[in-house]
Amino acid sequence: MADMTAARTPSRRFRVPPALFPYLLSMPALLVCIGILVPFFTAVFYSLQRYRLSQPWNRAMNWGENYLDFLTDPSFWNTLEVSLLYAALTVGIELALGLGIALLLQKRTRVNNFVSIMLLMPLMTAPALAALMFKLMTNPNFGILSYFAQAIGFGDMRWGADPSTALLTVVLVDVWVYTPFIMILLLAGLRSLPTQPFEAAALDNVPRLQQFWRITLPMLTPYLLTAALFRLLDSIQQFDIIYAMTQGGPGDTLMVFQVEAYLTFFQSTNVGRSAALLIILWAITFFLSNVFIKNWLRLRERARGEA
Amino acid sequence: MTHQSPLERLLRGLALVLVVCFFIFPILWIVLMSFQTNETILRSPPSVVFRPTVSNYAAIISGHLDSNVASMGIEFMRNLMNSVILSAGSVALSLVLGVPAAYAFARHKFRGSEDIAFTLLSFRFAPPLLVLLPLTLYFQQIGLADTYLGLIWVYQLICLPLILWIVRGYFEDISPDIEHAYRIAGHSWFSTFCRISLPLAGPGIAAAALLAFIFAWNNFVFALVLASADKQPVTVGALAFVTASGIQYGQIAAAVVLSILPVLALALYAQRYLVEGLSLGAVKG
Amino acid sequence: MKAIRIENLTKTYKGQAVLDGVSLEVPEGGTLALFGASGAGKTVLLRCIAGAVEPDAGRILLGGEDVTGLPPEARGIGMAFQNFALFPHMSAEANIASPLEARRSSRAQILDGVGRVARLLKIDHVLGHHPKALSNGQKQRTALARALVAEPDVLLLDDPLRNVDAKLRFEMRLELPRLLADRGATVIYVTQDYKEAMAIGQSIAVLDEGRIAQIGTPEDIYLRPASIGIARLFGEPVINLLDVIPERDERGVHVRLSDQKLYLAPGYEAAVGRAAVIGLRPEALHFAEHGIPVEIEAETPFNEKTVTLTQTKRGRELFVSRPAGTPAPSEGSARISAAAENAILFDRLTGQRIVPVLHAREAAA
Numbered sequence: 010m011a012d013m014t015a016a017r018t019p020s021r022r023f024r025v026p027p028a029l030f031p032y033l034l035s036m037p038a039l040l041v042c043i044g045i046l047v048p049f050f051t052a053v054f055y056s057l058q059r060y061r062l063s064q065p066w067n068r069a070m071n072w073g074e075n076y077l078d079f080l081t082d083p084s085f086w087n088t089l090e091v092s093l094l095y096a097a098l099t100v101g102i103e104l105a106l107g108l109g110i111a112l113l114l115q116k117r118t119r120v121n122n123f124v125s126i127m128l129l130m131p132l133m134t135a136p137a138l139a140a141l142m143f144k145l146m147t148n149p150n151f152g153i154l155s156y157f158a159q160a161i162g163f164g165d166m167r168w169g170a171d172p173s174t175a176l177l178t179v180v181l182v183d184v185w186v187y188t189p190f191i192m193i194l195l196l197a198g199l200r201s202l203p204t205q206p207f208e209a210a211a212l213d214n215v216p217r218l219q220q221f222w223r224i225t226l227p228m229l230t231p232y233l234l235t236a237a238l239f240r241l242l243d244s245i246q247q248f249d250i251i252y253a254m255t256q257g258g259p260g261d262t263l264m265v266f267q268v269e270a271y272l273t274f275f276q277s278t279n280v281g282r283s284a285a286l287l288i289i290l291w292a293i294t295f296f297l298s299n300v301f302i303k304n305w306l307r308l309r310e311r312a313r314g315e316a
Numbered sequence: 317m318t319h320q321s322p323l324e325r326l327l328r329g330l331a332l333v334l335v336v337c338f339f340i341f342p343i344l345w346i347v348l349m350s351f352q353t354n355e356t357i358l359r360s361p362p363s364v365v366f367r368p369t370v371s372n373y374a375a376i377i378s379g380h381l382d383s384n385v386a387s388m389g390i391e392f393m394r395n396l397m398n399s400v401i402l403s404a405g406s407v408a409l410s411l412v413l414g415v416p417a418a419y420a421f422a423r424h425k426f427r428g429s430e431d432i433a434f435t436l437l438s439f440r441f442a443p444p445l446l447v448l449l450p451l452t453l454y455f456q457q458i459g460l461a462d463t464y465l466g467l468i469w470v471y472q473l474i475c476l477p478l479i480l481w482i483v484r485g486y487f488e489d490i491s492p493d494i495e496h497a498y499r500i501a502g503h504s505w506f507s508t509f510c511r512i513s514l515p516l517a518g519p520g521i522a523a524a525a526l527l528a529f530i531f532a533w534n535n536f537v538f539a540l541v542l543a544s545a546d547k548q549p550v551t552v553g554a555l556a557f558v559t560a561s562g563i564q565y566g567q568i569a570a571a572v573v574l575s576i577l578p579v580l581a582l583a584l585y586a587q588r589y590l591v592e593g594l595s596l597g598a599v600k601g
Numbered sequence: 602m603k604a605i606r607i608e609n610l611t612k613t614y615k616g617q618a619v620l621d622g623v624s625l626e627v628p629e630g631g632t633l634a635l636f637g638a639s640g641a642g643k644t645v646l647l648r649c650i651a652g653a654v655e656p657d658a659g660r661i662l663l664g665g666e667d668v669t670g671l672p673p674e675a676r677g678i679g680m681a682f683q684n685f686a687l688f689p690h691m692s693a694e695a696n697i698a699s700p701l702e703a704r705r706s707s708r709a710q711i712l713d714g715v716g717r718v719a720r721l722l723k724i725d726h727v728l729g730h731h732p733k734a735l736s737n738g739q740k741q742r743t744a745l746a747r748a749l750v751a752e753p754d755v756l757l758l759d760d761p762l763r764n765v766d767a768k769l770r771f772e773m774r775l776e777l778p779r780l781l782a783d784r785g786a787t788v789i790y791v792t793q794d795y796k797e798a799m800a801i802g803q804s805i806a807v808l809d810e811g812r813i814a815q816i817g818t819p820e821d822i823y824l825r826p827a828s829i830g831i832a833r834l835f836g837e838p839v840i841n842l843l844d845v846i847p848e849r850d851e852r853g854v855h856v857r858l859s860d861q862k863l864y865l866a867p868g869y870e871a872a873v874g875r876a877a878v879i880g881l882r883p884e885a886l887h888f889a890e891h892g893i894p895v896e897i898e899a900e901t902p903f904n905e906k907t908v909t910l911t912q913t914k915r916g917r918e919l920f921v922s923r924p925a926g927t928p929a930p931s932e933g934s935a936r937i938s939a940a941a942e943n944a945i946l947f948d949r950l951t952g953q954r955i956v957p958v959l960h961a962r963e964a965a966a
Contacts, residue, residue: 028426030420030424031420031421031423031424031426031429032420032426034416034417034419034420035416035417035420035421035429035432037412037413037416037417038413038414038416038417038432038436038476038480039417039432041413041469041472041476042432042435042436042439044469045439045447045472045473046435047454048446048447048448048450048451048454049442049446049447049450051450051454052446052447052449052450055449055450109331110335113328113331113332113335114332120332124332124335124336126584126587127336127339127340128335128336128339129583129584129587129590130339130340130343130580130583131339131342131343132583132594133530133534133576133579133580133582133583134343134534134576134579134580135533135534135535135536135550135551135575135576135579136534136536137534137536137551137552137554137555138534138550138551138554138572138575138576139342141554141555141558141568141572142342142343142346142572143342144558145346145349145565145568145569145572146342146345148565150358151357151358151359151362151565153345153362156361156362185338185339185342188339189339190594193590193591193594194591194594197591242441246443246444248444248445248536248537249536249537249551252536252537252540253536253555266443267443267444267445267537270443270445270449271445271541274445274449280449283449284446284449284450287443287445287446287449288446290443290446291442291443291446294441294442294443295438295442297441298438298441298442301441302434302437302438309485312592313485313488313489
């Protein structure tokens, strides 16, 4: 063992200064990060330009003109309205439905666990493919949903093809895909709540409805808030479902921000306007994500603390 | 909730059945449809009684379909292959980039570390088109347009924040003393990272990778904007397929089933980690 | 074997000095017990020596070589952690073998080395187990075996007995000094338990709020504590501390306790008239015919001793301890006298011990 006693001579190779080391580790990720920040600033730049791909000669800075134009542009206000309506509808319905299902599945029984795993399937379905599935289901010739609608007296229901029901149709797809997300978040939240308040309330014979309003809901609030903000951030930017279902149509019924920006870019080739639309959307999400991240961090700390 | 009246039990059971129906039925319906010919699909009223056929799958997998009208080629298997390449490639790159960075963020509170971590996180919440549209123009200039590499790079927008924030949490859960102990025993930093930190965070890394794979697979908009037909994944390909094949409904259904099946299988396999991954670690599953 | 020398080590966390100019020395093969309350900086100091924490300033020398700034793996140190820090995904055997693997020992050497240290620590029957399957005592021994196996010149033990049960702690307290002496390594042993410090350390360093409050032999620390604070940390029951003002008469310097004169050992002339505190260990007091009149309040057995709580006429409480089984009054009035040579005098303002100054003439006498 004598040879082991001698401590190995420290290698005198080049050694990274300890202070630089973490930067070195995160450098590759950092570079990708920068690679993505560049197009972001380019987009800001474009949004301040008169820039149409079809008229490259006409390209020039016009500063805030793209944004000023929005004030008098009815299609912009339509976009804003549809986006907000879509976000509010989907998040509202999903929150109510998700909470209901989470309460239904709260107890850890084998059936409940199985159901909660089954409910992951819609969430794991690509939203674009989910839209496609519902497109098939609402096909007037053989769609099962069309058949049901007919059976209960809505024979002329045209789902996504009709301006009066198009929003309803895409909201239905969104609800189908994303309600399970809210559900599993709230279920995890519900199951992590301390049991003592409920036991105490049960001893005092507090009615269950009152327990829900006075104990469950307040304690669940951070989870509800996180789930709602998370979904709101995604929902206000929804593209996949709407594009796959109707490409924003019929007419401009479903021209939400990203669909409008996409079509403005690729069909009207109006880069400046498209970028300006996206910057406005970004401003909205930036505000929301700041609120969200604060909430999320608090919840994350708590989750890590419990681990 | 110990005393339930029979009525309440009934109502609960009913509600549960309704919930399962609503969320599972569409998938079931598509699966059933994929085993039918157009003839039985178009039957009214719809019926679950039919003679199942695998002809739709056969057509998709073999790549061509001989109908009574015409013979046409189906590129769907290529889309499937693209999805595998893009998702696997993105996750691999994300792991290479993200795991060391996650370790740095977990272990060293260095100057700017939180800012960088949050910037990466904010990518998750920014409108993807904001980055994608300028990128289409850039990609054409630097020759990345319509390449796997270019797409995989853009996919980092979704994969990297996921890997970074989930794996970071797992690294934070490892006691630094365990790493110190291994180094004091005489092992280099790198050897400690490989033999101690990585294995101990292994389950978290695997879960994050699986989730990143699912999200990459399900992505639609990146490839829609940046990829031409021969690089498109199933999400975009299926949509194009609908337009192309028109009325071959059985095949569309089979294509959808083939597209969502791999991800559903993975999700069921990793379901334990799903909650944590979906909420970026904000809620433990 | 390497001597440990720490020079002026400083470490600040968030503006708070955790180590504030710590200097100490452990001779080759010596064992230093590093003692202090939690938060005193013991663990940080140990981590600085091990290389797990970078100090802000100061030097660490092992065997004369400056290792400050060297990575942990280049320092040739063995360390056992308070929380064991075993590698959870490796068997006990692989845990213990890790220092040998780092030294690229052959398979046979590793087996031999692990086997020997495992037999020594009586864990050879659980070598195949993962840490999860080990009891706390086995974990502690595994951690110790891992620190010992490569026969490091310098051994750092961070309160290794903290998280084990009382019986094992007792056994190990007897076993460890022999084990460490056999190894011949230079050892720093961190503990929060004064008895452990006194049992294991050839010398003791008392750390208080990031500074070395006193370094000395266990005897030094117990009989000549540098301050009231240190005097209170060592000894159970706690030392009796009474406010006094030393006086002088023809027989010498004395203090008055309940109108009884207690003559001090020579050398305290300078303390006369100063506000002081006298420290009397409970075992330095005994019941006697003459002495300070007290009322006995309570009596309680304490390990191998019996402790009596008494109260003087002026309401000051005094602990008296004596070997269990020895006769003594157990209630009512009694008198106690003190072994004056064991009295310790402190300055009341600074809390520092007043060191008796012996003139050459008296010292010779």
